[in-house]
Amino acid sequence: MPHVTFIHGIANKPAPDVLLSLWRESLARDDGLDLGAEGVTSTMVYWADVMYPEPQEEMAEHESNDSVIAKTDADIEMVWQAQLDGDEKEWAASLAARLDFDTAPPGDDNDFAPAESDMESAEFERIPLPWWLKRRIMKTFLRDVHHYLFNAESSPREGETHRVQDEIRRRMIDALIEGSQNPGPHVVVSHSMGTVIAYDCLKRVADCPGVTALMTIGSPLGLDEIEEKLKPEWTREDGYPDRAAAGWVNVYDALDPVAGLDPKVANDYQRAGQRVVTDIKEPNYGRWRHNISKYLGGEQLREALAGHLGL
Amino acid sequence: MAWDAQHFGHEFAAAIDRFDRPETQRLCSALIAHLRSSVEPYEEATAKTILGHLRRKRYFDLLQQVADAFLQTGQAAPRIRRQYAQALLEQGGLSAAVPFLEALARETEGDPDQAFENAEAKGLLGRAFKQIYVDTDNAERVEARSALNRSISWYHSVYKFEASKYTWQGINTAALLHRAATDRVPIDGIDDPQARAEVLAEEILSLVAAKWENREATMWDSGTAMEACIALGHLDQAREWLHRYVREPWADAFELASTLRQLEEVWRLDVDSEPGGSLLPVLRAELLQREGGSLEVKAEQLRPGLLADQDPKNLEKIFGKVRYVSYKFMLWAIERARAVARIEHQPDEGYGTGFVIRGGDLHGPLGDELLLLTNSHVVSNDEAVTGALAAEEAAVTFQLLKEEDRADDEYSVAEVAWTSPPWELDATLLRLADIPQGIKAFPVAPRLPLADGEQRVYVIGHPKGGSLSFSIQDNILLDHEAPRLHYRAPTEGGSSGSPVFNSQWKLIGLHHAGSKEMRKLHRQPGTYAANEGIWIQSIIEAMKERPPRAVGL
Numbered sequence: 001m002p003h004v005t006f007i008h009g010i011a012n013k014p015a016p017d018v019l020l021s022l023w024r025e026s027l028a029r030d031d032g033l034d035l036g037a038e039g040v041t042s043t044m045v046y047w048a049d050v051m052y053p054e055p056q057e058e059m060a061e062h063e064s065n066d067s068v069i070a071k072t073d074a075d076i077e078m079v080w081q082a083q084l085d086g087d088e089k090e091w092a093a094s095l096a097a098r099l100d101f102d103t104a105p106p107g108d109d110n111d112f113a114p115a116e117s118d119m120e121s122a123e124f125e126r127i128p129l130p131w132w133l134k135r136r137i138m139k140t141f142l143r144d145v146h147h148y149l150f151n152a153e154s155s156p157r158e159g160e161t162h163r164v165q166d167e168i169r170r171r172m173i174d175a176l177i178e179g180s181q182n183p184g185p186h187v188v189v190s191h192s193m194g195t196v197i198a199y200d201c202l203k204r205v206a207d208c209p210g211v212t213a214l215m216t217i218g219s220p221l222g223l224d225e226i227e228e229k230l231k232p233e234w235t236r237e238d239g240y241p242d243r244a245a246a247g248w249v250n251v252y253d254a255l256d257p258v259a260g261l262d263p264k265v266a267n268d269y270q271r272a273g274q275r276v277v278t279d280i281k282e283p284n285y286g287r288w289r290h291n292i293s294k295y296l297g298g299e300q301l302r303e304a305l306a307g308h309l310g311l
Numbered sequence: 312m313a314w315d316a317q318h319f320g321h322e323f324a325a326a327i328d329r330f331d332r333p334e335t336q337r338l339c340s341a342l343i344a345h346l347r348s349s350v351e352p353y354e355e356a357t358a359k360t361i362l363g364h365l366r367r368k369r370y371f372d373l374l375q376q377v378a379d380a381f382l383q384t385g386q387a388a389p390r391i392r393r394q395y396a397q398a399l400l401e402q403g404g405l406s407a408a409v410p411f412l413e414a415l416a417r418e419t420e421g422d423p424d425q426a427f428e429n430a431e432a433k434g435l436l437g438r439a440f441k442q443i444y445v446d447t448d449n450a451e452r453v454e455a456r457s458a459l460n461r462s463i464s465w466y467h468s469v470y471k472f473e474a475s476k477y478t479w480q481g482i483n484t485a486a487l488l489h490r491a492a493t494d495r496v497p498i499d500g501i502d503d504p505q506a507r508a509e510v511l512a513e514e515i516l517s518l519v520a521a522k523w524e525n526r527e528a529t530m531w532d533s534g535t536a537m538e539a540c541i542a543l544g545h546l547d548q549a550r551e552w553l554h555r556y557v558r559e560p561w562a563d564a565f566e567l568a569s570t571l572r573q574l575e576e577v578w579r580l581d582v583d584s585e586p587g588g589s590l591l592p593v594l595r596a597e598l599l600q601r602e603g604g605s606l607e608v609k610a611e612q613l614r615p616g617l618l619a620d621q622d623p624k625n626l627e628k629i630f631g632k633v634r635y636v637s638y639k640f641m642l643w644a645i646e647r648a649r650a651v652a653r654i655e656h657q658p659d660e661g662y663g664t665g666f667v668i669r670g671g672d673l674h675g676p677l678g679d680e681l682l683l684l685t686n687s688h689v690v691s692n693d694e695a696v697t698g699a700l701a702a703e704e705a706a707v708t709f710q711l712l713k714e715e716d717r718a719d720d721e722y723s724v725a726e727v728a729w730t731s732p733p734w735e736l737d738a739t740l741l742r743l744a745d746i747p748q749g750i751k752a753f754p755v756a757p758r759l760p761l762a763d764g765e766q767r768v769y770v771i772g773h774p775k776g777g778s779l780s781f782s783i784q785d786n787i788l789l790d791h792e793a794p795r796l797h798y799r800a801p802t803e804g805g806s807s808g809s810p811v812f813n814s815q816w817k818l819i820g821l822h823h824a825g826s827k828e829m830r831k832l833h834r835q836p837g838t839y840a841a842n843e844g845i846w847i848q849s850i851i852e853a854m855k856e857r858p859p860r861a862v863g864l
Contacts, residue, residue, distance in 0.1 A: 001758070031639070036766045037813040039758035 002184040002309040004035060005175050005211075007045040009192020009218070009292065010137075010144045010258070015055040016046040023189075026296035033302045038311050041182065045175045045194070047168045051144065053156050076139035080152070092146055095225040098261060099138040137257055137290070144193050145220065148200075149229040165200075172201045176209050185212040187308045188244075191292045192258050195219035196226060202241035204233045213308040214244035217251045217295045221269070222262030240271035248277045249304045255289040280304060314345050316357060327364045329787075330799070333827050333840040335365075339373045343380040352385035362394040369565055374398040389419055389428035396435055405439050412436045430469045434480050437466035441487060445576045450494040459496050463487045470511075475522075478515050482535045485511040485542050486577045493579075512542035523555075530559040534570050537590070541578060546586045553590055557597045567598040596641035643816040644769070648711055650750045651810065653773045654689055655706045655721075662700055663689030664772045664806040665707065665741070668818070669752035673740065673847075674854040680862060681752060683707060683724075683741040684850075685808035686823045688733040690724070690741060695732060702727050702741065710773070712747050722746065729859030736794055736845050737823040740859055753810060755847055756817035762790045767814045768798050770822055770842070772806030789841055792832040794849030796820050797841040811844045820844035 006023050013019050024042060028034040035042055048055065081092050147154060151165035179186045188211050190198040195216035201208045220226055227234055240248065252263035262268075266277040282298035284291065295301060319342065326334040342361070346353060358381050365374040378395035381387075392415050399408040416432040419425035440462035447455040463484055470481035485508040491498050492505035501507050516539040522528040523536075533556035540549035556562060556570070571594045574580045580587030650667040665685030670677025673684075691699040707722040722743045729740040760766035766788040786798040796811065796819065811820035822844045829841040 031815075034813075034815055035761075036763065037760045037815050037817075038756075039760055041761060 001182055002038075002040045002311070003179045003182040003186045004040060004042040004305075004309070005045060005179045005186070005188045006042060007172065007175075007188065007190045007194035007198055008048065009190075009194045009290075011048075011140050012052040012056045013046070013048040016044055018055075019046065020044040023292065023296060026293040027302065027305075029297060032297065033306055033311070038309075040309055040311070043175055043178065045168075045172050045197075047171060047197070049156060050162050050164055050167050051147065051154055051156060076136055076143065078139060078143070080143065080146075088150055091150075091225060091229070092142065095145075095223070096138075096142055098223065098225065099142060134257060141193070141220070141258055145196060145226065148193065148196065149226070168197055169201055169205055172197055173205060173208055176201065176211065180209040180211065185246075185308060185310050187211065187213045187215060187305060189215045189217070189305065190219075191217045191295070192219070192290065195221055199241060200230065202243040203239075204230065208243060210243040210245055212244075212246045214241065214248045215251065215301075215305060215308075216248070216265070217292065217301070218256045218259045218290050219250060219252065219263075219265065220258050220261070221250075222259070222265050227268060234269075236268055237270050237273045239269035240276055242271075246308060249280060249301075249308070250277055251280045251282050251295060251298065251301050251304075253282060253284045253289045253295070255284070258290050260289075278304070314349070316354070320357065320360070323361060324364065327368055330368065331840070332370065335368075335370060336373060339365075339377050342377060346380045346384040349384070353381055355386060355388050355391075358386050358388075359390055359394075362391065366394060366397065367563065367565055369401075369568075371398045371401040375402065389415060389425055389432075393428060393431050393435065396432070400435060400439055400442070405443055409436065409439050412439065426472075430472060430477055430480070433465050433469045434477075434483075437462045437469070437480065437483060440465065441483065441577065444487075444490075450496050456496050459487060459491055459494075460499055463491070463498055474514070475518050478518055478535045479531050481511060481515045482538045482542075485509075485515065486538060486573070489542055490577055490579075508542055512539040515539045516543070530556060530562050530566065533559065534566070537570075538573070538578070541574075541580075541586055541590075546589070549586050550589055550593075553593055557593065562597075567594060570594060571598060592638055592641060596638045640816075644771070645711075646751060647753060647810065647812065647816055648771050649709070650753060651711075651771050651773075652683060652707045652709050652722075654685060654700070654808065655708060656700055656704060662705070664808040664822075665689070666771075666808075666810045667746065667750050667752055668740075668755075670859075672752065672755045673851055674859055676861060677728075677859065680742075681746050681750065682728060683743055683746075684821060685739055685741065686733070686737045686821065687730050687739040688737055688823070689808050690727070690739050691730055691732070692727050693730055693732055699733075705741075707741075707743060709747055709750070712749070726860070729854060729857075731850070731853060733823075736850055736853055738821055738845060738850050742860075742862065753812070753816075753818040755851075756813050756815075756819045757848070759791050759796065759819055759846060759848075760788050760813050762788060764789070768796075768819065769812045769814070769816070770798075770809050770844075771812075772809035772822065786842065789839070790832045791846065794846050795832060796844045796846055797829060797832060797839075798844065799839075799841055818847055820846050821850065 006020065008019060008023075014022070020042065023044065024035055026032075028037075081089075081096070084092055146152065147164040148168060149165070151163050153161055154164050155161045176186075176188070188198050188202070196219075198214060198216065199221060202211070202214060227236075227239075230239075248265075248269070250265045252259045254260055254263055256263065263281075264279040266275040266279050269277055280300045282295060282301050284294040284298075319338070323335070323338050323342075326338055362374060362378055362381075365371075365377065374394060375398035378391055378398060381391050382395060392411070396408045396412045396415065399405075399411070412432050412435050416429060416436065419429035419432065422429070440458040443458040444455050444462060447458070449455055450459075466480045466484040466487065469477045470484055474481060488498065488501070488504040488508035488511070490496075492503075492508065498504050516536055519528060519532045519536040519539070522532055533552050537549050537552035537556060540546070540552060557567070571591070574587065574591060574594070578587075580591060582588055582591050652665050652667070654663045654665050656662045663685055665683045667681050668684045670680040670682050673682075687693065687696055688699050690702055690705050692702050702724040705724050707724065708720060709722075722745055725742045725744045727739060728742045729738075731738050760768065764787065768786050768788050770786060789797040789799055791797065798811070807823055809822040810818055811822050813819050822842065825842040826838075827840045828838040829843060830838050
């Protein structure tokens, strides 16, 4: 029986079972790929609780699936960044500069957003999000990815402290072991920060089992700062994770603010100097292009996933 | 043991929620036994809740039994009496319901605390007489004319009492006046029923539109406004209100089915002309997709109608993207139903169901030849099998094609190409002497859906007795262990030899049995109420071992 291991991306999420249903429903919607009906089992590697005290409550509207886009007065907490030193501090500053969230919006208007007519440009500056929202997303992303790559401490609830990378790697490896016990194809479908975690485990963790294929969606793996932290296992010429035996499909929307800086990965994750990753441009719609529900509705994505699952 | 009302309430709600009819029935019997043995009448609010649940799931026989027990044991609040009468009505007990409702209407008349129940009782009387008129279907009969007059009079009396509140009764008045005009039935005190119907419809539409503006409109209001637009010939607006109606999360299978019945029976809409052409398919498609929705339709209703020839782009405009997906889902259901046949012994006497399948999908060498698959307990030439029709006794009819006037009525069986006895795979593959044109065989699913309690499967069959009707049932897949699949039907019944589909309308099995005490699979102890089908891939595997006869051998 084929199996899918999902892993989610940045920011807080609803409870694990709700999140898994949402992903499955998004894949199935509009005559899509109905995993349950096709006899495909699936699990979600859930790690939002490593960073957040409790699951996100409301998830009614798909357009607002990510809590980062809720406009609240409280800004994202960045004290952690001030407490860094040495290389780690430099790394965070470098990525922050690339993510460009500290520049002032045009006319100091926090609600400023480029016109929708400019949306098909691949330029990051034209990402069609209001300034306040872009800033929230980028800060959340910087923090989550930093905490994972530097194995920072996180205390989401009183009396509970995790090393972020250790804990999330453990969960990912457990899920991959469980999935690999199925007789059929096993595909990892990862989104956003989840793509960094999936890659990290498949490439860099010794006891990680192999899978049939890896799918990365809206991935920041193309960013130099992230590649830097995946060394020494990662090199440009030999960055491909051989544990993804039958292939790696990378799906992006050029206007996705997380993937958009360097959305394609085939050039940076070669196998023995050859480009082997399939980069698929899957145009989403609307202003918010990092949304997993929209990505999972894409026809090319569904076709590629069905292919690797043998459906 | 002491009665624990709270515990009972939880168990009851849970059984109802998962459409577990046998468990609901068991709980109702326990409740009735408790009522008879206790001294105090049951608490009114709880009694209402229990009856409300039964009504929403359309378990009218249970509703009648439980309401009866409440009434017999001293809980005779007007609402309980009304629910009892509704149960009678829904089961066709019109003659019993009418005097019961008349007494209820009389006793609650003028009591300000019972104004709502009084209106409801009168509304149900309107409905009872409407049903009598529709069922009689003969406007020449004096009884029918009287029923139509009385129905209009009851509905109108409620609407007049407080028009803004009782728009539903108002729209029924308008619908029946329109019908009276079409059928040329004179209505007491009204010279021009059609003109009066239109005046009423205008009035109701503006009342509902005002409610909508104030965000006070309910689901029923949207349905009412849609009917008002039908009365006024405003097709675009009727579609718009229908979309609002089906978007309501509370519009469940019960509500949709009663609206559908109103459009078909009272307004006599059909899919070949507007407004039925674009309203009925939406309603049917939505009904099919509602959880537990079981659609029993006549063959002539199961046609895509005038929309089938439309460009998909136009259809998306008519339906909106989401509704269009529902409509496509229904088109698939229709296409599958075209390949479903009734197997008869005597003319018009169903014996079982079968369906056309592409031979090569079962066994490669059979190629594109179309054959008919059914149960071996329906048709078999194996002498060890008792009770089945012999192949030469069986006549096969395709009800949908028959309606389309495109086929001879009966097809005979040329030979049994393959069979496995009822105690093994309960399957017989028949080669017909001739097979009608235009039938598409089903795609076969290579795998079964997950047995995680969330997957839906669909069974298309000919329910017992209903000669020309199809039942498309929505079931939850409970478990599977090759070669068996277990699924729970929302309603009793089902037909031997029916195809079982996954939620994408790919064939997964051959239905063959149902039992209230089906033994569980995987050596689990105990039984449950379930239907059982044979996994199509198990039949395919068996044919590898023992191939079917090729043609002409």
